Structure formats: structure tokens, C-alpha cells
Amino acid sequence: MERRRSGPDVDNLTSSTSSRAENIVQPELDWRSPPPTFTLISGRPLRIAISRWRVRRRERVEVASDTDDDCHVLSIALRRTRKELFIGGKSVWLGGVRDEMLLTGPKRGVWRATVEGGCDFLRVFLPQTLIAECYAEAFGGGPSDTISMFGVLPVTDLRLRQLGQTFKALDGYDPIAGPCFADSLGLAVGLRLVELACGAEEALANGKLARPQITRVVSYIEDNLAQALCLLELSEVAGLSRVQFVRQFKQATGQPPHAYILQRRIERAKALLKNSDSTIVGVALDLGFCNQNHFARVFSKTVGMTPGRWRSLQS
Known part of the structure; x- marks a missing residue:
């Protein structure tokens, strides 16, 4: 097995965005393997991992991995490239168009890829815990076993493509509001995958946050503006699931949580x-x-x- 690491073949993120403390998009040092989980100051990890994999060499480069995982992965081509993916020795995908997206299910066995002329990919790793959370939200209960919804599937669904494009904005995004933004996007992608694979409608509560819940959440945000807040913290304060909290918070305030947090930080700065x-x-x-x-x-x-x-x- 050949694995390309940072160096002349595979490039890290630029120095302005490579610090783990500053950017939740991490360099993908091992091909098709999630980077270390981004951990907030509070000690809570993000539920998703986001990496960027770049190959600068013009000649043909081959990468491979035989490590199993339980992640569903959304890969987004950030530039025109020629990449071929092989699973078990069989060619399953040939990509070359900018903004083309590929969805893969949990990895089993030997995966191999060849790249000609360099490439630049953003990859979103959705762990089994997040998929199970979205499944439970849609069906009212958790799955009895590991969920594997897709093998290898080019993304054609418009809504999923729009969510994927939004992930590109996270590279270098504000590190305080960024985790909440990433959490929200991860949940939206997970729910959409469950809908597409299982034919499920989003089973979400139509109620609104009660005034005491709004007061608790807003007060918590105001008291912790200098910290990176995640959806899990805020949903626990509200006493709701993460999916329910995101929807109901936007209904109550007119903004998603990450945008509200950023606005309040700027208003505090002005004061x-x-x-x-x-x-x-x-x-x-x-x-x-x-x-x-x-x-x-x-x-x-x-x-x-x-x-x-x-x-x-x-x-």
C-alpha cells in the first residue's frame, strides 16, 4: 500500500489556515482518512470532520488505503482534475469537473485512486454517530446496526449540492462561530442523506421555543461569546435535540445559531x-x-x- 503524505506530492493548507486553533478545515495527511477531530475550548468535539486534500505534482500520483471506517464522505472537487477511484481493483468513478461531488459510504477493503495533473478536494466526513442521530430524528428511534446508505454515488440532488457548496465557506471561517456553522451543515447533510436513501420525510417538531427556553439560550450565548459554542451545548440548554433546536431557534430569532452568535459578538465589540x-x-x-x-x-x-x-x- 502506498500513502502519500505532506511534502513534494501532497500539500498542507497554507500557513494562514493550517493552525488547528484557527481553522476547522484540516489538511488530509492520509488519503481518504479523517483528520483529528476538531475540539473546542470547552472540550467538546465537532460531530463532523472536514479536510482538504491537495496534490500539486503534474505527473501521475497513486494513493491507497486499506483502513476500514464507518463514515459517509462527501468529496468536492475544488478545481478541474482527473482522478479515478478503484475499490477492490475495480474502477468505480472517474472525475474531472470543478465542483463535481462524490458521495461514498463506509469504507471496506482496499481503496485506491490515481490522479493526473494535480488536484484539490474538500472532504466532509460524517461519522456513524451523526448519521444515527439523523436517522433517529426521521424515524423516531435509532437504528439497530451500522447504517451504510451508499456505495459510490455522484451527487445530482440539488439540495445536497447546495449544502456541499456551502461547506467551502468554512475554510478559514471565523473560529468562534465556525463550529456552530459546521454542526448545522453536518446535520442538514445527514438528514438529506437519510431522506434520499430511506425515502423518509423529516420528522421534526413544528413547535416553537418557549420564552423561558429562548431566554436561557440567549443568556448562555451572551455569557460565552468569547468561546466557540457548538450545537450540542446550546441544544442541551434548550432541552431539545440538535435538529429540533436549529429549526426552532431560527423560527424564534430569524437567524441560524451561527449567524446569531457572530452578530452578537460584533455588537459586543461595537459597545x-x-x-x-x-x-x-x-x-x-x-x-x-x-x-x-x-x-x-x-x-x-x-x-x-x-x-x-x-x-x-x-x-
Whole structure:
């Protein structure tokens, strides 16, 4: 078995996005193997893993893996490439178009791939725990055994393609709101896969968050704005499943959780910039940003100007 690692053949993410503390999209060091689970400051891991696999060499490169896993995997071609996938020695997929997506079920036996002219793939690993959670949400109970919904399937479903495209925005996304964003996307993909494979309608509660639940969740977010929050934490505060919480939170606030968290962090930053003598770097660190430059990028993207410019206009 040949495995290509980082070096002249397979490239890591760029230095600006390779830090585990800053980016939930991790370099895929072993082909078709999930990267280490991204763990929040609170110690809670993300339910999904996201990797980026890049080959820069122009000549033909071969990779292989014989390690079994229980993940469903969505692979997205970020550039035009020529890649052929073999399972048990049989060719099962030949890709070459940018934004083409491939869905594979749990891996068993020897998988091998050849790449000609380099490639760049974003890969989303959906573990069995997440698929089982989505299955239970759709059918009212957990499965009795490992769920294997697909072998190798090019993605043609429009809704699944749209969700896959959204995953590309997570590379370099804000590390505080990013985990909540990734959690939400993972759940949406898992539910869609269960719908497509099992013919299930989404069995979701139509109720709304009661006022005490809203108050508890909002207060929890306000008290922990400087930390990376995940859906599991917030859904536990609300006393709902993760799927129910995402839907009902958006009904109650008009925004998905990750967008609400980011908005509240920016509003808190504005208050500190306007009403305190804190330096910009002090505000950035108080709100959990990695550094002043990271804070400035997020603030500028949301507000339309730098923190320093915004502060000067207030005075």
C-alpha cells in the first residue's frame, strides 16, 4: 500500500489556515482518512470532520488505503482534475469537473485512486454517530446496526449540492462561530442523506421555543461569546435535540445559531469600542478572536469598515 503524505506530492493548507486553533478545515495527511477531530475550548468535539486534500505534482500520483471506517464522505472537487477511484481493483468513478461531488459510504477493503495533473478536494466526513442521530430524528428511534446508505454515488440532488457548496465557506471561517456553522451543515447533510436513501420525510417538531427556553439560550450565548459554542451545548440548554433546536431557534430569532452568535459578538465589540478605553487588540482578545488582524477581518466583513475607522466615526 502506498500513502502519500505532506511534502513534494501532497500539500498542507497554507500557513494562514493550517493552525488547528484557527481553522476547522484540516489538511488530509492520509488519503481518504479523517483528520483529528476538531475540539473546542470547552472540550467538546465537532460531530463532523472536514479536510482538504491537495496534490500539486503534474505527473501521475497513486494513493491507497486499506483502513476500514464507518463514515459517509462527501468529496468536492475544488478545481478541474482527473482522478479515478478503484475499490477492490475495480474502477468505480472517474472525475474531472470543478465542483463535481462524490458521495461514498463506509469504507471496506482496499481503496485506491490515481490522479493526473494535480488536484484539490474538500472532504466532509460524517461519522456513524451523526448519521444515527439523523436517522433517529426521521424515524423516531435509532437504528439497530451500522447504517451504510451508499456505495459510490455522484451527487445530482440539488439540495445536497447546495449544502456541499456551502461547506467551502468554512475554510478559514471565523473560529468562534465556525463550529456552530459546521454542526448545522453536518446535520442538514445527514438528514438529506437519510431522506434520499430511506425515502423518509423529516420528522421534526413544528413547535416553537418557549420564552423561558429562548431566554436561557440567549443568556448562555451572551455569557460565552468569547468561546466557540457548538450545537450540542446550546441544544442541551434548550432541552431539545440538535435538529429540533436549529429549526426552532431560527423560527424564534430569524437567524441560524451561527449567524446569531457572530452578530452578537460584533455588537459586543461595537459597545466596547464605543464605550470603553480598551485598545482594539484588547477588544479582540476579550471576545476570543485569535489576534487583532483576525478581529479586523471579521469586523470589516460584517460592518463594512475596520474597527479603528468605525471607532473614529463614533467620536
